[in-house]
Amino acid sequence: MEITAQSVWSNCLAFIKDNIQPQAYKTWFEPIDAVKLSGNALSIQVPSKFFYEWLEEHYVKILKVSLTKELGADAKLVYVIKMENTYGNKQPFTEKIPSANRSALKSQDVDVPFNNKSPELRNPFIIPGIRNVKIESQLNPSYSFENFLEGDSNRLARNAGIAVANKPGGTSFNPLLIFGGVGLGKTHLAHAIGVDVKDKYPEKTVLYISAEKFTQQYIDSVKKNNRNDFIHFYQIIDVLIIDDVQFLSGKTGTQDVFFHIFNHLHQNGKQVILTSDKAPVDMQDIEQRLLSRFKWGLSAELQTPDFETRVSILRNKLYRDGVEMPEDIIEYVAKHIKTNVRELEGAIISLIAQSSFNKKEITINLAKDIVEKFVKNTKREVSIDYIQKVVSDYFQMDVNTLQSKTRKRHIVQARQLAMFFAKKYTKASLASIGSQIGQRDHATVLHACKTVDNLSSTDKQFRKYVEDLSKKLAL
Numbered sequence: 001m002e003i004t005a006q007s008v009w010s011n012c013l014a015f016i017k018d019n020i021q022p023q024a025y026k027t028w029f030e031p032i033d034a035v036k037l038s039g040n041a042l043s044i045q046v047p048s049k050f051f052y053e054w055l056e057e058h059y060v061k062i063l064k065v066s067l068t069k070e071l072g073a074d075a076k077l078v079y080v081i082k083m084e085n086t087y088g089n090k091q092p093f094t095e096k097i098p099s100a101n102r103s104a105l106k107s108q109d110v111d112v113p114f115n116n117k118s119p120e121l122r123n124p125f126i127i128p129g130i131r132n133v134k135i136e137s138q139l140n141p142s143y144s145f146e147n148f149l150e151g152d153s154n155r156l157a158r159n160a161g162i163a164v165a166n167k168p169g170g171t172s173f174n175p176l177l178i179f180g181g182v183g184l185g186k187t188h189l190a191h192a193i194g195v196d197v198k199d200k201y202p203e204k205t206v207l208y209i210s211a212e213k214f215t216q217q218y219i220d221s222v223k224k225n226n227r228n229d230f231i232h233f234y235q236i237i238d239v240l241i242i243d244d245v246q247f248l249s250g251k252t253g254t255q256d257v258f259f260h261i262f263n264h265l266h267q268n269g270k271q272v273i274l275t276s277d278k279a280p281v282d283m284q285d286i287e288q289r290l291l292s293r294f295k296w297g298l299s300a301e302l303q304t305p306d307f308e309t310r311v312s313i314l315r316n317k318l319y320r321d322g323v324e325m326p327e328d329i330i331e332y333v334a335k336h337i338k339t340n341v342r343e344l345e346g347a348i349i350s351l352i353a354q355s356s357f358n359k360k361e362i363t364i365n366l367a368k369d370i371v372e373k374f375v376k377n378t379k380r381e382v383s384i385d386y387i388q389k390v391v392s393d394y395f396q397m398d399v400n401t402l403q404s405k406t407r408k409r410h411i412v413q414a415r416q417l418a419m420f421f422a423k424k425y426t427k428a429s430l431a432s433i434g435s436q437i438g439q440r441d442h443a444t445v446l447h448a449c450k451t452v453d454n455l456s457s458t459d460k461q462f463r464k465y466v467e468d469l470s471k472k473l474a475l
């Protein structure tokens with residue numbers, strides 16, 4: 001039988017297939033085509049530089065063994081890369097997804113001298129732009145562990161974060177999911193892990209990204225027809241931090257792609273860190289299989305800090321800003337702003353600003369004024385009962401009618417509006433809104449929200465209802 005590139009390669013494949021995991025075989029070897037055999041050099045075509053990198057890093061041994069069996073000790077492997085991928089560049093990951101120049105289909109030959117014993121010397125085939133790729137981590141260095149004050153409310157999460165930063169991918173906290181309410185430090189802590197990893201392991205690729213941006217990139221990649229590059233890009237990250245994953249609710253395409261990226265990273269011992277404003281059990285419209293992955297690692301909650309912690313956070317902030325403030329004022333602020341660290345900081349910042357702009361002394365009275373404003377602006381969350389009352393009044397019906405099972409159109413609409421505003425103005429879950437507005441389920445509420453969105457963009461009269469009610473409910 002004549003020896004061709006294909007025959008040599010298919011023998012290699014048979015050997016490789018027997019020796020590695022089926023999934024890995026499928027992922028990394030099935031997409032390869034043998035394209036040329038000249039003497040003892042076999043050329044194989046791989047889909048991207050990333051692919052080539054991966055093979056070199058993980059499968060070079062088995063490739064070598066299999067090829068030497070076929071072509072003898074002088075066997076050589078030549079990679080032909082199908083597309084020109086540049087993950088490099090200045091702004092590698094803010095907006096754009098690395099784009100593949102498919103139309104050009106530039107081939108690039110990479111010679112791999114198998115005979116080279118020392119791995120350091122294997123480097124002549126560094127492809128400009130890929131091994132030296134620097135992915136901007138998008139981390140904020142001021143969000144460090146040092147600046148993240150420890151207290152009972154965050155001890156578990158903070159220490160888990162430190163453990164992960166010490167051994168990314170090497171602890172059972174993978175993924176690490178940090179969850180908790182607004183302004184309790186999820187973003188800060190997530191950055192701190194990344195910052196610390198970068199510090200300890202400068203060679204590791206760390207990427208922080210919000211779930212919202214991730215979704216946008218994914219949508220763009222689908223539009224531009226380079227979904228695979230998007231996936232590959234994420235698969236080369238060592239520590240992937242995705243902030244506010246609750247944003248993925250209901251976005252099945254993005255969830256799906258994230259699922260694959262997650263699995264890949266996890267299987268390869270890479271670290272995933274997620275944050276969310278809810279515990280996994282309370283997440284709505286997130287696929288079960290994804291939720292179950294979230295539960296593989298550790299879910300650590302950030303709770304509202306106790307008084308002592310609030311005081312230390314304030315002191316630390318003032319110290320860093322080089323500002324002195326009387327102790328009783330710090331305590332006053334810490335005592336009155338309890339549920340949100342961002343507001344706590346906000347109040348102190350206003351206090352400093354007020355006193356320096358107006359040349360006022362920082363007094364307890366000034367603190368009172370400012371705290372009052374903060375508390376007023378944020379505390380008054382409308383209740384679902386209040387919303388139902390306002391909506392019923394507006395349509396001149398009573399609340400019982402609004403909640404009733406009737407299918408009369410104007411009543412259905414009033415009910416849907418109440419649900420819509422409950423979703424908009426409260427933090428209640430869909431399920432809890434449904435149960436408070438006439439014992440409906442979460443799907444009904446979701447449907448109501450969509451209907452209101454649709455109608456208010458197509459129906460003038462309906463839009464007027466929404467505007468009027470928004471004004472009445474405005475805080």
Ligand code: ADP
Binds near residue numbers: 186188189
């Ligand atoms: P979240 O992402 O949970 O909404 P952030 O991480 O944005 O909250 O935190 C809000 C603000 O509070 C940030 O400025 C952050 O630095 C600060 N903060 C939160 N927790 C702490 C803490 N334990 N120590 C110091 N600062 C904190």
Ligand code: MG
Binds near residue numbers: 187188243
């Ligand atoms: Mg945040």
